[in-house]
Amino acid sequence: MRRAAVALVLLPLAPAACGGGKSSSQPELSPAASVKSAAAKTARTSSEHVTINGSASVAGNLVTVTGNGDFDNAGKQGTMHVDFSVGGLGGSAEEVTSGTTIYLRSPLFASSLPSGKTWMKVDLAKVGESKGIDLSALGIQDPGRTLAELQAIRNVTKVGDETIKGSDTTHYRGRVDVSKVAQAAKIKALAIAKYGPFDVWIGKDDGYVHRIKLSYALGTAGAGRQVVALTMDLSDFGKSVTVTTPSPAESFDATNASIIGLGG
Numbered sequence: 001m002r003r004a005a006v007a008l009v010l011l012p013l014a015p016a017a018c019g020g021g022k023s024s025s026q027p028e029l030s031p032a033a034s035v036k037s038a039a040a041k042t043a044r045t046s047s048e049h050v051t052i053n054g055s056a057s058v059a060g061n062l063v064t065v066t067g068n069g070d071f072d073n074a075g076k077q078g079t080m081h082v083d084f085s086v087g088g089l090g091g092s093a094e095e096v097t098s099g100t101t102i103y104l105r106s107p108l109f110a111s112s113l114p115s116g117k118t119w120m121k122v123d124l125a126k127v128g129e130s131k132g133i134d135l136s137a138l139g140i141q142d143p144g145r146t147l148a149e150l151q152a153i154r155n156v157t158k159v160g161d162e163t164i165k166g167s168d169t170t171h172y173r174g175r176v177d178v179s180k181v182a183q184a185a186k187i188k189a190l191a192i193a194k195y196g197p198f199d200v201w202i203g204k205d206d207g208y209v210h211r212i213k214l215s216y217a218l219g220t221a222g223a224g225r226q227v228v229a230l231t232m233d234l235s236d237f238g239k240s241v242t243v244t245t246p247s248p249a250e251s252f253d254a255t256n257a258s259i260i261g262l263g264g
Contacts (some may be wrong), residue, residue: 011092011116020147027062029112030108030156030159030201031156031158031172031174032153032154032155032156032174033158034170034172034202035153035172035174035200035202036150036151036153037149037151037207038200038202038203038207038208039147039148039151039200039209040147040148040149040151041207041208042147042208042209042234042237042253043072043144043147043148044085045073045208045237045238046072046073046074047070047071047073047074047236047239047241048070048071048073048143048234048235048236048237048238048239049068049069049070049234049235049236049239049242050068050069050070050071050078050080050143050232050233051066051067051068051232051233051235052065052066052067052068052080052082052230052231052232052233053065053066053230053231054066054228054229054230055228055229056226056227056229057225057226057227061086061087062086062087063084063085064084064085065082065084065085066082066083066084067080067081067082067083067095068080068081069081069095070236070239070241071143071144071241072241072243073144074144075243076097076098076099076144076251077096077097077098077099077243077245078095078096078097078099078143078241078243079094079095079096079243080094080095080097080130081093081094081095082094082095084104087256091106091107091108092106092107093105093106093108094106095229096119096243096244096245096246098245100123100124100125101121101122101123101124101125101126102121102122103119103120103121103245103246103251104119104120104121104122105118105119105120105246110197113252114252115248116250117250117251117252118246118250118251119246119250119251120251120252120254121246121251121252121253121254121255122254122255123253123255125207126255143232143234146212146232147209147212149176150176150198150200150209150212151176152176152177153174153176153177153198153200154174154176154177155174155175155176156173156174156190157170157172157173157174158170158171158172159171159172159173159199164201164202164210164211164233165210165233165235167203167204167205167206167210168203168204168205169201169202169203169204169210169211170201170202170204171199171200171201172199172200172201172202173197173198173200174197174198174200175195175197175198176195176198178196181244185201185223194216194217195214195215195216196214196215196216197214197215198212198213198214199211199212199213199214200212200213206237208234208237209234210233210234210235211231211232211233211234212231212232212234213229213230213231213232214229215227215228215229215230
């Protein structure tokens with residue numbers, strides 16, 4: 001149960017493994033170009049508020065998670081509070097990201113940490129080295145990089161117009177070409193991953209990405225297969241964000257622990 005919960009705490013950081021308004025005299029962009037333009041604009045903003053709603057099947061358990069937080073794109077830092085449920089049991093966790101490093105704090109595993117330590121630390125760059133890959137290139141811990149992955153989107157169609165939390169948006173659907181995303185093809189092979197379509201909602205007034213919805217499956221068919229679905233909403237673009245990174249004195253380095261979906 002503990003392993004399943006920690007796996008989903010990392011869900012909002014998991015890989016899929018996102019411009020402004022235009023005058024009537026400008027040519028209308030194709031669906032793919034519209035998504036890429038909005039992805040680039042959103043990735044360039046200094047910060048955003050993020051809310052997530054996800055689910056996963058992990059080790060035979062259904063795990064659900066909701067959360068919200070703020071990310072400083074320029075500083076590649078962020079914070080998030082998540083609430084999760086595993087097999088009917090609930091819990092919560094705090095996350096801090098700094099570069100390629102994730103810090104987690106939760107009552108779920110607090111008693112397992114060494115005395116005086118309150119945060120678990122995982123360096124994704126070092127985890128990737130053991131697999132011969134660069135996890136930091138996948139945007140696992142950075143919404144800005146996840147948005148950048150949408151530059152590889154293809155076969156995009158316009159689904160329709162929808163309102164997302166009071167904002168008028170256009171809904172698009174397409175698939176990300178994994179071969180065009182750095183390191184993603186190797187991740188896909190190691191995790192035996194199969195990705196579903198990406199749904200993207202773009203604001204009509206501001207040209208930002210307001211919602212991303214994705215799904216993927218890891219492993220082969222059977223009890224060990226993991227199916228993940230995630231919806232991420234973005235808002236409050238450009239607001240001030242302050243992130244405090246846990247100190248070495250209060251952090252336990254768990255980098256060598258197994259990461260769900262990558263074996264080890």
